[in-house]
Amino acid sequence: MAHLKDGSGTLRPPTEVLTRGFDPSLSFGSARPAVFRSSTYVFASPEAAERAFSIAGDRLPAEEGKRADLIYSRISHPNAEILEDQMVPLERGARDAAVFNSGMAAIMTAFFTFARPASSIVYTIPPYGGTVRLVHEFLEPFGVTGIAVAAGDTAGLDDAIRAARNPSIVFIETPANPTMMMTDIRRAAERAAQHRPKPIVMVDNTFLGPAFQHPLLLGADLVLYSATKYLSGFSDMLAGAALAADPEIIHQMRSRRVMFGNILQPDECWMLDGRLPTVSLRMNRQSKNAQRIAEHLAGKPQIRRIYYPTLFEDDEQIRIRQAQCDYPPSENDDALGTFDGGNGEGANRRRPRADFGRH
Numbered sequence: 150m151a152h153l154k155d156g157s158g159t160l161r162p163p164t165e166v167l168t169r170g171f172d173p174s175l176s177f178g179s180a181r182p183a184v185f186r187s188s189t190y191v192f193a194s195p196e197a198a199e200r201a202f203s204i205a206g207d208r209l210p211a212e213e214g215k216r217a218d219l220i221y222s223r224i225s226h227p228n229a230e231i232l233e234d235q236m237v238p239l240e241r242g243a244r245d246a247a248v249f250n251s252g253m254a255a256i257m258t259a260f261f262t263f264a265r266p267a268s269s270i271v272y273t274i275p276p277y278g279g280t281v282r283l284v285h286e287f288l289e290p291f292g293v294t295g296i297a298v299a300a301g302d303t304a305g306l307d308d309a310i311r312a313a314r315n316p317s318i319v320f321i322e323t324p325a326n327p328t329m330m331m332t333d334i335r336r337a338a339e340r341a342a343q344h345r346p347k348p349i350v351m352v353d354n355t356f357l358g359p360a361f362q363h364p365l366l367l368g369a370d371l372v373l374y375s376a377t378k379y380l381s382g383f384s385d386m387l388a389g390a391a392l393a394a395d396p397e398i399i400h401q402m403r404s405r406r407v408m409f410g411n412i413l414q415p416d417e418c419w420m421l422d423g424r425l426p427t428v429s430l431r432m433n434r435q436s437k438n439a440q441r442i443a444e445h446l447a448g449k450p451q452i453r454r455i456y457y458p459t460l461f462e463d464d465e466q467i468r469i470r471q472a473q474c475d476y477p478p479s480e481n482d483d484a485l486g487t488f489d490g491g492n493g494e495g496a497n498r499r500r501p502r503a504d505f506g507r508h
Contacts, residue, residue: 162238166425170234184419185227190219207404224407228418235422236390240358240372242365243392245399247406248418252355252375253279254411255389259373260288260318262405263349268317269294271309273332276322276353300325301466303333310340322353329456331469338368349398360432361474365394382424382431386417
């Protein structure tokens, strides 16, 4: 087993995924988890039931490092707990995770958990379209102010965070969709830390995580994923995830998840946990394919510009990429890219992950 461990003797993340969160003795010795479709659960005694309901209602703290007894699958269920435990080692710096029925559900739950009335949210643009609508159509009518800053504009983001009144959230999507522009996570986190109370720094890490970018190690408080993309990898399910170094952040999001009813269902949890061990392998192969395609398209006269991180010539983009991404630039990169065909209509074409995987 030595080849499956790092220098400290601990299991490497892809191996640890296979060994945590699941006790075969609770499933008749099965080597892999079953799918638990139950909506409700039984208790060993009335006292156990009382304790479980008290913990679920935040009237009693759960024992550190232990899960409370299950009550109802809208609160939690075995497959969600297994998946959440298995996701943690993949995200460097994480200590806890929560899963949702889509990436947008994870973002929505995060915003509704930490946005405060009369506060402001500083966010980078362009983000995923649903994020913009969430800020302007849902949160601003409740008195939350959205402050947009162009992705990659380090000085502009620094100024916006410093000048924001009562900021509750700094939200960064890096690389941005679809421009692939990267934003300096560490700089944003350092500036946010100067506010009192400190706004929570969230990073949508869908495009580069968990293989190539590690926001929690750069000062971010919360990492969000559309697990529909690389974590799942086959365009056959919807899922979202949130991970944090501070378990209290995840605890608060789970409390909102109970109210919203947007926990990931058992079948999808079971599908996703079986794919986690190959995330790094898949992302490395996809990124190498994407690099070759991007370089090939860059030499075509019909293509005006390629939007791809390792092909950017801007000094600030190069600095950010080298500072916060841990792949060798000549070998690995993001597996998504955008190109401008130069037809005068500004039509950006996003190359789907599936297309890259075929080359």
